[in-house]
Amino acid sequence: MTTDWRDEAAWYDVFNPWGTSDDFYLDLVMSADRVLDVGCGTGTLLRRARDEGHPGRLCGLDPDKGRLARAQELDRAQDIEWVLGDAASANWDREFDLAVMTGHAFQELAADDVVRASLAAVRAALDAGGRFIFETRHPAKRPWEDWDGMSFTATNPDDGGVVTVSYKVLGVDGDVVETTETMVGQWWDEPQVGDGTMRFLGPGRLAAFLDEAGLVIAEQYGDWARAPLTDDSEEIITVAAGKG
Secondary structure, X not given: OOOOOOOHHHHHHHHOOOOHHHHHHHHHHHOOOEEEEEOOOOOHHHHHHHHOOOOOEEEEEEOOHHHHHHHHHHOOOOOOEEEEOOHHHOOOOOOEEEEEEOOOHHHXXXXXXXXXXXXXXXXXXXXXXXXEEEEEEOHXXXXXHHOOOOEEEEEOOOOOOEEEEEEEEEEEXXXXXXXXXXXXXXXXXXXXXXXXXXXXXXXXHHHHHHHHOOEEEEEEEOOOOOOEOOOXXXXXXXXXXXXO
């Protein structure tokens, strides 16, 4: 398969290599029969699950056409469902045992109405006893303060071509942070600039949104080793289940 490195989606897995968070989610996916990956990106988690022998239903949902197309292209067996759409547009009725939202994708749900609609749709997609598991960065650590001016380089595996990625924080409004990501490399005549919006919900506000959607926090961790959540935790890893 020839990779077009002009396409941002081609860089997604290079920028997001497999790590401890993926191991955490993979264990959960392998123990569930029917799994919905909300904001699946290029589908790495679901493909790994299938490669490791997951026999059940795997479904990836993502609003980015390029990333979803790459997920479909990389799905060698063509036995994973790939659906174009965002969390709020999910339209399943009690069809999944597990829904996950990895890679801090939950933080891209910035407005209150979007958070509510997304959680309601995920709740509706879960069967009795189903769980929704996701993570957000802990606002107490104020991680955005380290992002402005941060940069890194990455190399594509085909020819060793290097891309430089840099970040700028445009502003902070309450718990919402506006950023830009800029990619520079030989594949583009001009820098490729993308805007980003991330919301940093604290544990209390997060619990309130889940409660409105008919979800209750079953467990919450502060890191991928399942340490207790504290104000010093960098992550808020939430395991939510339906009420009743």
